[in-house]
Amino acid sequence: MVSRFLIHPPFKPWKFRLFSRFFESPDAILVGSSLFSSRSSPESSLVRSENLTPPTVYDQDQIFPLNKIIASCVRSGDIDGALRVFHGMRAKNTVTWNSLLVGISKYPNRMREAHQLFDEIPEPDTFSYNIILSCYVRNGDFDKARSFFDRIPVKDSASWNTMITGYARRREMQKARELFYSMSEKNEVSWNAMISGYVECGDLEMATHFFKAAP
Numbered sequence: 001m002v003s004r005f006l007i008h009p010p011f012k013p014w015k016f017r018l019f020s021r022f023f024e025s026p027d028a029i030l031v032g033s034s035l036f037s038s039r040s041s042p043e044s045s046l047v048r049s050e051n052l053t054p055p056t057v058y059d060q061d062q063i064f065p066l067n068k069i070i071a072s073c074v075r076s077g078d079i080d081g082a083l084r085v086f087h088g089m090r091a092k093n094t095v096t097w098n099s100l101l102v103g104i105s106k107y108p109n110r111m112r113e114a115h116q117l118f119d120e121i122p123e124p125d126t127f128s129y130n131i132i133l134s135c136y137v138r139n140g141d142f143d144k145a146r147s148f149f150d151r152i153p154v155k156d157s158a159s160w161n162t163m164i165t166g167y168a169r170r171r172e173m174q175k176a177r178e179l180f181y182s183m184s185e186k187n188e189v190s191w192n193a194m195i196s197g198y199v200e201c202g203d204l205e206m207a208t209h210f211f212k213a214a215p
Helices: 002-006 013-024 026-036 060-076 079-087 094-105 108-120 126-138 142-151 157-169 173-182 188-201 204-213
Strands: none
Touching (some): 079 094, 126 142, 157 188
16 A cells, blocks of 8 residues: 555655654554555545554565665665654565665764664675675774674675775775785776775886786
8 A cells, every 4th residue: 555655656755754754653654545646536535544444564565665765765865764664664675774774874973873783684695794894994994894894704896895995095005905816806996996006105116017917
């Protein structure tokens, strides 16, 4: 019921604000489904809450539209709105958790909250780990970043490049180089990080070496 209006384009911001308030009243959720529908009849808008049955728990097929709402809130910077939708969901998948984690991790003062959220993810994937890793690197906390990096069970190129780029920007080229040579599949980002890092350090000889060695 709710999913019908969530995926019906266009989804206006005022509709979400009204939708968010419905979590405070179970009956209002069902009333809201008729208010949001662009095809609602005059009769449906006159439904009284006392005639409604309690709403059902969100099913698996409702995760996709709700995930889109959370992602939309995150893009607009409305983290509280994203949290309201998130906590109203009984069923969540990894995309749900990661979408909210991306939003919270953008704010340095919410790093603890982001880490707590990460710890609650039933099955974090590599992208989940990379979000927290990027947070530590962005905040300049490289001791925690390296410790967290070593915990990632399956690292992808983004995991490696986040650390290599971070070290290179700090001009810690020895650490960057160690990770670079430990990386099994290097890509353009990896090579550029090393070249740029040595240029920033004024070591043009090494910068030229990596430039010529790059495929």
